Amino acid sequence: MPSIRALASKQTTTLAVVVKCRPLCEKERQRNRDIVRVNDNKEIVILDPDLSKDYLERVQNRTKEKKYCFDYAFGPESANLDVYKTSVLSKVAGVIQGLNTTVFAYGSTGSGKTYTMAGTRDDPGLMVLSLHTIFDLIKSDCSSDAFEVTCSYLEVYNEVIYDLLEKSSGHLELREDPEHGTVVAGLRCIKVHSADRILELLNQGNSRRKTESTEANATSSRSHAVLEITVKRRQRNQYQNQVIRGKLALVDLAGSERASETNNHGQKLRDGANINRSLLALANCINALGKQQKKGLAYVPYRNSKLTRILKDGLSGNSRTVMIATVSPSDNQYHHTVNTLKYADRAKEIKTHIQKNIGTIDTHVEDYQRMIDSLQIEVYRLKKELSEKESELSLKATEKSVEDELSWLNVLCQETNENVQERINLQKALFELEETDLRNRTELQHLDDAISKQQAIEKDGAVIQALRSRRQVILDNIRDNDEAGVNYKKEIEANEEHRRHLQNMIDEAISNNGSKTYLHILTQYRLLGMTNTELQFEIALRDQVIHKQRETQRNLWNLITALGLDQKQIMEYAAKQGTAIEDWPSTPIGGSHCMQSPSQGCAMTSPSCHWSCIEQSRLSAPCVLQHQQDSGCSPCFKGERESSHTISREGCRSCKHWSSALFCSPEKIAPDIRHSLPEMRAITSLWNDNYSPRSPFKECSQWKDASSMNLPQPFRRSSLEPTTDRELPSMVAARALFGKALKVPLSSVPGHCGLHNGESSNLPDKSQFPHSTSAGPTHLFAESYLRNHPLHCL
Numbered sequence: 001m002p003s004i005r006a007l008a009s010k011q012t013t014t015l016a017v018v019v020k021c022r023p024l025c026e027k028e029r030q031r032n033r034d035i036v037r038v039n040d041n042k043e044i045v046i047l048d049p050d051l052s053k054d055y056l057e058r059v060q061n062r063t064k065e066k067k068y069c070f071d072y073a074f075g076p077e078s079a080n081l082d083v084y085k086t087s088v089l090s091k092v093a094g095v096i097q098g099l100n101t102t103v104f105a106y107g108s109t110g111s112g113k114t115y116t117m118a119g120t121r122d123d124p125g126l127m128v129l130s131l132h133t134i135f136d137l138i139k140s141d142c143s144s145d146a147f148e149v150t151c152s153y154l155e156v157y158n159e160v161i162y163d164l165l166e167k168s169s170g171h172l173e174l175r176e177d178p179e180h181g182t183v184v185a186g187l188r189c190i191k192v193h194s195a196d197r198i199l200e201l202l203n204q205g206n207s208r209r210k211t212e213s214t215e216a217n218a219t220s221s222r223s224h225a226v227l228e229i230t231v232k233r234r235q236r237n238q239y240q241n242q243v244i245r246g247k248l249a250l251v252d253l254a255g256s257e258r259a260s261e262t263n264n265h266g267q268k269l270r271d272g273a274n275i276n277r278s279l280l281a282l283a284n285c286i287n288a289l290g291k292q293q294k295k296g297l298a299y300v301p302y303r304n305s306k307l308t309r310i311l312k313d314g315l316s317g318n319s320r321t322v323m324i325a326t327v328s329p330s331d332n333q334y335h336h337t338v339n340t341l342k343y344a345d346r347a348k349e350i351k352t353h354i355q356k357n358i359g360t361i362d363t364h365v366e367d368y369q370r371m372i373d374s375l376q377i378e379v380y381r382l383k384k385e386l387s388e389k390e391s392e393l394s395l396k397a398t399e400k401s402v403e404d405e406l407s408w409l410n411v412l413c414q415e416t417n418e419n420v421q422e423r424i425n426l427q428k429a430l431f432e433l434e435e436t437d438l439r440n441r442t443e444l445q446h447l448d449d450a451i452s453k454q455q456a457i458e459k460d461g462a463v464i465q466a467l468r469s470r471r472q473v474i475l476d477n478i479r480d481n482d483e484a485g486v487n488y489k490k491e492i493e494a495n496e497e498h499r500r501h502l503q504n505m506i507d508e509a510i511s512n513n514g515s516k517t518y519l520h521i522l523t524q525y526r527l528l529g530m531t532n533t534e535l536q537f538e539i540a541l542r543d544q545v546i547h548k549q550r551e552t553q554r555n556l557w558n559l560i561t562a563l564g565l566d567q568k569q570i571m572e573y574a575a576k577q578g579t580a581i582e583d584w585p586s587t588p589i590g591g592s593h594c595m596q597s598p599s600q601g602c603a604m605t606s607p608s609c610h611w612s613c614i615e616q617s618r619l620s621a622p623c624v625l626q627h628q629q630d631s632g633c634s635p636c637f638k639g640e641r642e643s644s645h646t647i648s649r650e651g652c653r654s655c656k657h658w659s660s661a662l663f664c665s666p667e668k669i670a671p672d673i674r675h676s677l678p679e680m681r682a683i684t685s686l687w688n689d690n691y692s693p694r695s696p697f698k699e700c701s702q703w704k705d706a707s708s709m710n711l712p713q714p715f716r717r718s719s720l721e722p723t724t725d726r727e728l729p730s731m732v733a734a735r736a737l738f739g740k741a742l743k744v745p746l747s748s749v750p751g752h753c754g755l756h757n758g759e760s761s762n763l764p765d766k767s768q769f770p771h772s773t774s775a776g777p778t779h780l781f782a783e784s785y786l787r788n789h790p791l792h793c794l
Ligand SMILES: Nc1ncnc2c1ncn2[C@@H]1O[C@H](COP(=O)(O)OP(=O)(O)OP(=O)(O)O)[C@@H](O)[C@H]1O
Pocket: 021, 022, 023, 025, 076, 107, 108, 109, 110, 111, 112, 113, 114, 115, 116, 217, 219, 220, 221, 222, 253, 254, 255, 256, 326
């Protein structure tokens, strides 16, 4: 029996930003001044470090004093426990309820990030406190649910990921998983039964973490560390198979630093440059996300570093996130402090969308997962063979020449590896950038239309101003994205050039050098890397499809709620169709996403129909759409047949009782929903335009011709461009709704509204549609539909 899993509701929440100022250390106390003041646990003031400014400059407000407000601000006297209780505890508690939480400490080197996250025996840090909370909550849980806690700990050092729970960890790779977001392939996840055990692992991990003594900090962390605790909760009630999974990510970032201040050389200097690069990538993401919240769609360059890819969920995805900005009170750190607070201030704008993680099974994703895993095993095997060969070689050749050769080969191997990885990242970044660009350009087109329409009504009113300023924002974003795209393309060319160079070196070495097997393996390894790239691409595309299917599923639940059908009715219909509904969303889902993406299945049907259509879209079997009056029998929605269009599903194909694209009449939709969402308002209008007894649409026999649109040709906007698209809004709407939204060919269409499938592909001319020429609500709906689905309509 197929099963449907209703998605839990999504809530939008804002990143919580907390500032923590450490005390002056002994050395600083002798030489430096404390310039940070915290007021009312919210406001933080950074005094001008320059005491020599004269009175005039100060009264003329030429002071460098800065003031910021945050969710919480803590001064030097506060303990980690104070920070934890006010801003982290409640979010950690959500983890055992299936919610994700991310806590990350951000600040310059020596500002107290590690102290805040790990703490000391007397002042335990947020990592330690969170672990105790999780296990205390599990212990005191009164339900009969079974809990499983796992823990992983990794570090990103010089853009390479290492497992801190492994004694000698190799390089680990990142992978995109549609269910779990960005995951680290091969990272060890250890089952734990107590907080003490995790603390033991944490200590082990910390001892492996790369730290150095620098001028700025005697124990400076040179890597970003991510401790992840996953709590799986298997419920032992009526949802026997339901697993809830919450994740807590605790991140201690390496600190940004200025080379001049740290006085580093050699490797330390290179580490610093890498740390700064990844922190810059993080800062760029924070900037773009802040801008996005204020101005709209902007490209967020997550791909620019491993750190930002790992933190992606915490920054914009499914996570309740707390950013702890750590600052030093010392006057010589003024610039670092202000810089940290500037980013923290921007981060306040960032919004995330939280949702309970309820276990689902995606077989096709699992298949890909298996493929990747087996490829990884293959890569591992080859690597092993490679190292065996290395030791064999080292035995045979003289020590010096072998060393030279091996170091040369090692460099070659490493460069090959980096080249492949860079190519993967660049291609993915370009892919994402193009998507963003497409959406921006579609919006721009619609804004242009809206502006020209509005200009006919008023020359320079507020609406036009708003539309123009929005247009400008979109243009800016497009320009930024274009620039980024050009850069990515250049980088890809450089990467390709480098790849050719490496391949030439390998080929040359094979013909000249004795270590043929070694180099053959290297070539194979490289090829495997390329296959891996392709697979990762396929996965990325798959991820997109799955994401859209999920979006569709969510929309369907929204629609069901909007239709006013109650749980009992739907359960009954589903039972009749032999479909189980395992979970019921308690609240309507994701307001702004309402009815956005019917592209992968029928958008406006019952849960059972949704299931069948999703299944169908996978099997590419078209649904059949037929008007209810064509059929005498209908096992589904019997009671509603007379008063409204009915809804059926694939299982009812025999009775050909497909129905109602637009469902029941709008009167059946709860008034608050009917009038609140723009889409619903548009649908109501569409209904009135096209389905009411006086509807010109209904009686318009010319629609026979209109429907002569054979799929897929009629769904291409090009066949309607440029004027017809605008002149026949109803047709666009109908086309989108009856055709694309339901993902059915117009092989059979609702006779009720006059649509019939014909052979001719000629479109009716404007004069045949007297009622459709104005820019009415139908047009708006069509526009909004097309805006949301540009790819599918083109
Ligand atoms: N709240 C605090 N109370 C007392 N000492 C503190 C506090 N916060 C930080 N320190 C001290 O300041 C120094 C630097 O702190 P820490 O190592 O945590 O900085 P960091 O931001 O992690 O630096 P890096 O980025 O270089 O790793 C340490 O000696 C630490 O003990």
